[in-house]
Amino acid sequence: MTTFGFIGTGHMGSMLVRKFIETGAISANEITVSNRTREKADQLAANLGVGCKDNRDVVRLSDVVFLCIRPREVRDVLMELHDLLTPEKLLVSVAGDISLKNLYSQCSARVARAFPSMASESLMGVTLLALGDNVTETDKATIMSIFGALGHPVEVKEDHFEVLADLTSCGPGYIAALMQEFALAASWRGIPRNVTEELVKETLAGTARLMESENFGDLIACVATKGGITEEGVKVIREDAPQMFNRLFQATKEKHNAVKKLIADQSMKE
Ligand SMILES: NC(=O)c1ccc[n+]([C@@H]2O[C@H](COP(=O)([O-])OP(=O)(O)OC[C@H]3O[C@@H](n4cnc5c(N)ncnc54)[C@H](OP(=O)(O)O)[C@@H]3O)[C@@H](O)[C@H]2O)c1
Incomplete structure (x- = not known):
């Protein structure tokens, strides 16, 4: 045993x-x-x-x-x-x-x-x-x-741990924060926040289920039909999100560096 x-x-x-x-x-x-x-x-x-x-x-x-x-x-x-x-x-x-x-x-x-x-x-x-x-x-x-x-x-590879941990381990927190902002922006349009959050949660759960058999590109293509409404929203995300996620990775790298410095300082004191 x-x-x-x-x-x-x-x-x-x-x-x-x-x-x-x-x-x-x-x-x-x-x-x-x-x-x-x-x-x-x-x-x-x-x-x-x-x-x-x-x-x-x-x-x-x-x-x-x-x-x-x-x-x-x-x-x-x-x-x-x-x-x-x-x-x-x-x-x-x-x-x-x-x-x-x-x-x-x-x-x-x-x-x-x-x-x-x-x-x-x-x-x-x-x-x-x-x-x-x-x-x-x-x-x-x-x-x-x-x-x-x-x-x-x-x-x-251990060298990839930090960036991949942002995706996999911090990911649930980031996705929740992102979806909360999505719901909040909808509630600025006069709809109660509890309603927008609940609908976004349901949509997220349904999307997660779809992602079990679809890749991102196919799912986007399926929803964002040419000349339709979703296509406009996807364009905005593609313009603004790269910069935001780049900043996110920079911010977490700085935090990792600060923790690693603290750990290195601890061993120096031994
Ligand atoms: N949370 C996540 O999503 C996540 C994901 C991946 C990895 N991790 C890693 O998991 C580790 C723990 O994270 P956490 O979120 O579980 O933190 P946490 O909730 O603060 O738990 C840490 C636990 O360690 C105990 N502890 C501290 N010093 C100890 C000692 N000398 N002997 C025995 N127990 C001691 C603490 O006891 P007390 O009750 O006295 O405070 C506390 O219960 C971290 O290194 C983190 O990087 C966390």
Whole structure:
């Protein structure tokens, strides 16, 4: 039996534990969790029937350890666990901006990065994966299989992680923000906001279903018939959106750089 530990039961850690159990990817009796605020982990354990321990015991009890804490917290936790994260353990970090190189330098476990999406809540969406050189074929099969239960795991070049995470992991937030603005602009035309938001939500859900079998171009061509109304709207989007999305990628890159600087400064202080 492979055993799994989760350090950090915040938004992502608790979602992963809950969904892995719900889908049957991992059994509750194979899981142990820990969290800085112990009551939060106790609550999750009581609800899902998993074990609850401190960080060190989670590592002792687990073959695969998921690190579900914020990037700035990683260094201290890895220092706390350094002697226990041996080559017999597989460490899967979901922390953004903590590179495989960072992980190698702080422990001797086999290491991988996973960047899931809150879309996994509905068992859809993408989990980005970057696997360390010391990961075995069995590790890869385990990681693919459990994240496969929550949607679509995709192994990518680690260099592409940040930009792709904008698409896959931040994506649900961006799409929601964009659709909220779409509904808001309609409500400026005298229609109550709750009505416009509800209609946009329904349309978004229907479009997502259509996208399962259509590509973007075909769907646009299907709706935006030549000389019609939609064609005018699509023209506006094509004029204005490139600049907006370019700014979005620039803004998130700056934020990534700031977090990476903070992480580098932490290691300088060691
Ligand atoms: N949210 C997303 O959509 C998403 C997507 C992809 C990747 N991620 C990554 O997932 C990680 C967690 O994000 P999140 O949204 O779940 O953040 P979060 O809700 O703030 O959860 C972080 C959890 O880590 C716990 N923690 C902090 N220090 C700890 C320690 N020393 N020992 C044990 N537990 C500790 C916190 O405990 P307390 O209860 O004491 O605060 C909190 O429950 C981040 O690195 C993020 O980059 C998130």
